[in-house]
Amino acid sequence: MTIATVEDAPHSGLAATLKHARYVISDNPVTGVAFGMFLVLLVAALIGPYVVPYDPLASNTQSALQPPSGAHWFGTDNLGRDIFSRVVVATRLDLAIAVFSVALVFAAGGIAGIASGFFGGWTDRIVGRISDTIMAFPLFVLAMGIVAALGNSVTNIVIATAIINFPLYVRVARAEAAIRRQAGYVQAARLTGNSEWRILLTTILPNIMPIMMVQMSLTMGYAILNAAGLSFIGLGVRPPTPEWGIMVAEGAAYIVSGEWWIALFPGLALMFAVFCFNLLGDGLRDIVDPQRRT
Amino acid sequence: MHGVADLSAALSAPVREVAGGPLLEVRDLTVEFLTRRGIVTAVEKVNLTLAKGETLGIVGESGSGKSVTSYTVMRILDRAGRIAEGSITFSGLDVAHAPESAMRDLRGREMSMIFQNPRAALNPIRKVGHQIADVLLQHVQADRSNVKAKVIEILEQVRIARPQERYHAYPFELSGGMCQRIVIALALACRPQLMIADEPTTGLDVTTQKAVMDLVTELTRARGMSTILITHDLGLAAAYCDTVMVMEKGKVVETAPAERIFRDPQHPYTKKLMRATPRPGITLKDLLPEDEPGSAAAPLPAPSAEPLTPSPSPARGAGSAPSAAAAVTEPLLKVENLLKEYPRQGAPSGLIARLKGKAVPEEDAIFRAVDGISFEIRRGESVGLVGESGCGKSTTSSMVMRLLDPTAGKITFAGEDISAIPARDFAGHPMRRRIQMVFQDPTESLNPRYTAARAIADPLIRMGKVGGGAKLREEVEQLARMAGLPLNLLDRFPHQLSGGQKARIGIARAIALRPDLVILDEPTAALDVSVQAVVLNLLDELKHTLGMSYLFVSHDLHVVGLLCDRVIVMRQGRIVEEGGAQEILESPKAAYTRELISAIPHPPV
Numbered sequence: 071m072t073i074a075t076v077e078d079a080p081h082s083g084l085a086a087t088l089k090h091a092r093y094v095i096s097d098n099p100v101t102g103v104a105f106g107m108f109l110v111l112l113v114a115a116l117i118g119p120y121v122v123p124y125d126p127l128a129s130n131t132q133s134a135l136q137p138p139s140g141a142h143w144f145g146t147d148n149l150g151r152d153i154f155s156r157v158v159v160a161t162r163l164d165l166a167i168a169v170f171s172v173a174l175v176f177a178a179g180g181i182a183g184i185a186s187g188f189f190g191g192w193t194d195r196i197v198g199r200i201s202d203t204i205m206a207f208p209l210f211v212l213a214m215g216i217v218a219a220l221g222n223s224v225t226n227i228v229i230a231t232a233i234i235n236f237p238l239y240v241r242v243a244r245a246e247a248a249i250r251r252q253a254g255y256v257q258a259a260r261l262t263g264n265s266e267w268r269i270l271l272t273t274i275l276p277n278i279m280p281i282m283m284v285q286m287s288l289t290m291g292y293a294i295l296n297a298a299g300l301s302f303i304g305l306g307v308r309p310p311t312p313e314w315g316i317m318v319a320e321g322a323a324y325i326v327s328g329e330w331w332i333a334l335f336p337g338l339a340l341m342f343a344v345f346c347f348n349l350l351g352d353g354l355r356d357i358v359d360p361q362r363r364t
Numbered sequence: 365m366h367g368v369a370d371l372s373a374a375l376s377a378p379v380r381e382v383a384g385g386p387l388l389e390v391r392d393l394t395v396e397f398l399t400r401r402g403i404v405t406a407v408e409k410v411n412l413t414l415a416k417g418e419t420l421g422i423v424g425e426s427g428s429g430k431s432v433t434s435y436t437v438m439r440i441l442d443r444a445g446r447i448a449e450g451s452i453t454f455s456g457l458d459v460a461h462a463p464e465s466a467m468r469d470l471r472g473r474e475m476s477m478i479f480q481n482p483r484a485a486l487n488p489i490r491k492v493g494h495q496i497a498d499v500l501l502q503h504v505q506a507d508r509s510n511v512k513a514k515v516i517e518i519l520e521q522v523r524i525a526r527p528q529e530r531y532h533a534y535p536f537e538l539s540g541g542m543c544q545r546i547v548i549a550l551a552l553a554c555r556p557q558l559m560i561a562d563e564p565t566t567g568l569d570v571t572t573q574k575a576v577m578d579l580v581t582e583l584t585r586a587r588g589m590s591t592i593l594i595t596h597d598l599g600l601a602a603a604y605c606d607t608v609m610v611m612e613k614g615k616v617v618e619t620a621p622a623e624r625i626f627r628d629p630q631h632p633y634t635k636k637l638m639r640a641t642p643r644p645g646i647t648l649k650d651l652l653p654e655d656e657p658g659s660a661a662a663p664l665p666a667p668s669a670e671p672l673t674p675s676p677s678p679a680r681g682a683g684s685a686p687s688a689a690a691a692v693t694e695p696l697l698k699v700e701n702l703l704k705e706y707p708r709q710g711a712p713s714g715l716i717a718r719l720k721g722k723a724v725p726e727e728d729a730i731f732r733a734v735d736g737i738s739f740e741i742r743r744g745e746s747v748g749l750v751g752e753s754g755c756g757k758s759t760t761s762s763m764v765m766r767l768l769d770p771t772a773g774k775i776t777f778a779g780e781d782i783s784a785i786p787a788r789d790f791a792g793h794p795m796r797r798r799i800q801m802v803f804q805d806p807t808e809s810l811n812p813r814y815t816a817a818r819a820i821a822d823p824l825i826r827m828g829k830v831g832g833g834a835k836l837r838e839e840v841e842q843l844a845r846m847a848g849l850p851l852n853l854l855d856r857f858p859h860q861l862s863g864g865q866k867a868r869i870g871i872a873r874a875i876a877l878r879p880d881l882v883i884l885d886e887p888t889a890a891l892d893v894s895v896q897a898v899v900l901n902l903l904d905e906l907k908h909t910l911g912m913s914y915l916f917v918s919h920d921l922h923v924v925g926l927l928c929d930r931v932i933v934m935r936q937g938r939i940v941e942e943g944g945a946q947e948i949l950e951s952p953k954a955a956y957t958r959e960l961i962s963a964i965p966h967p968p969v
Contacts, residue, residue: 254803255808255809257767258801258803258811260767260791261767261791262823263791263797264826277811277813
């Protein structure tokens, strides 16, 4: 289909991207909402600990198990700690776990996947078998096993989350790299004297970055959920550190006796974060997908 | 011709009389597309009339609105497009306002379409026979009991050999020309009154193109059908159309009977297109418009204004360059008994053979893409490598390029045996810089994330040892000037540039290291004819100023003849004929070469 296209005036890359982002957001308001939600999470993570009304660790038995009120927006828990403050302060830890694990799996899984798709042969076989092995386990159980074996720490949660996401990154990166392996510009890069590894890192990687960004956003939500899940069953982050998973676990016992707010609000925060990253992933896909660029 | 008429008479085809009003009438058609940057008018005030049994050619370059016009007639525009103005009347029906259900009934039965890429138009996981049967059943032209017989009858009409067997073939088992015949069979299955062919032969070889177009003409004439042929190829339109309509930027610039438009074109744009079409007996300069030497949009640098003498680049170290005396006698490139074998995987009838329990014989298990060829290229000479798809010309150029390892044979470049160096290691070899390439698709060969300047600079950074930003920029600007790329475009990304501009970037990149040999892999195949004319002239000029040798790989003998001194014709991995370009074009010796030349349609000038 040939359409006379209007040649756009040359503007800088950043301005063009912003313009396109604005177009996508106005075209699909849900993406705008997702960006707004992401901003809320970001603010909570960055300045939350300095602005919350109460010390998230200070217990006050005088005011234990109070329902939501003007003084305590989300109520208080069994030790009288302010749940609102704890939920806000926990944002930083949960986001940090997700960001670091995603960064780790992107570096390891992304590069392994690209190499696998680009070189094929033995590289492909080895990387493929490793990710098949990981996929053979129920992923959450595998994460539990890794944390239990490596020791109960935040670092190990990050590692475990990265490992269970490894196959996802390998597959996406492998498929995208395999498509581009014989592309004209890759051949051209060979002719201009680039070595294979240099082509992989300077030509293939930047070209599949947009797709990887979408993948990263989508797995962020999953990583948060995974970290909270591990804490919920008592692995990883330890009380009294404020963390959404632990807080839900602590509140679970009180739901039957009517103190619903202890588990509900951290649960909602968790839902908010996961929802945000999933919507954001969809929005990012719209931004990077050339099909959307009319 | 006679046979087909008999056949259709035997099938009691209702040959529709040329009587009454026109079959299709389009008045003041304006089509608009809603895009992010506002409303774009793709087609403006187009008028056309198509009588019954007439063949209309719509000719134009990319973006001229020729496809949009025909899509609008069938009402298959995508959702962003709409008819802003005008009317379309198809045998009394107002197409612009007809309900979708009426259109659905019309498409396939009364009007049908042949698309550019036949393989993409067929469902890859359904047998071709079933696909034709689907259409017949959909439009109640057959029932379950007789559908297979009817399909085989149709396959016979489109000259598919062994139709009983081919009924069960999948699209991937058939060649491109065969797939296009199946698509034609699909389009003609319900005996429509109007057939729209959108670049039906663009991906096909010239001889296949001739066979397919002859078939389409015969079948449509025999049935009294009207045809709209959309093409960028003036020669094709001249050979097969009664009336030709030339479009430019959404507007019709000229409509006239085919003979008249070529003998006496009225509009300047038509004249420009005519000039730019390669044809026998002309030189490269003849392709350019008369009044403007070079294109107005991107003027070629005048050799006098720009010192184009090859600067003593660090490429030619004293050690690597052979002495002047040796250069005269010794060929630059010598290929001896080059051979490339592949294990045979998807032989065309492989599945059928296996189903019948016929094991593939041992000698058939190996496919020879290039079968022991030898040739030479002298310094400063351009040699054309011509052949149809699958003849091994691209495999040969990849091996010479050292992107692919030969199975056997020797490639000697400037006195050094380069076939001994594995392709994997050649990127780091000092010889790399002396053999460069211009790719077929200018868009695909540019990294989407590099600006034009960065793309041109890549070889300089990697192998030219040009350090420092200012020095590099200076070098890039000089290369851009040589390739005729306006300097203000250097900071744009490929998607912000036109096809011709991208081709210039590809050329600038290839000459950046002042190579001795440049392989041109159909460098103009993806370009419009007027852009092709400018690019061919640019290549010729660069060859003379820089003293390079070219290996020009192409399927188009006329284009090759314009640029090359010598031509090598290949078929099935072997050299069929070799000789001077003029000699081969004017008095070909091999029957195959004669066939190739006669298959190229060209305007009667």
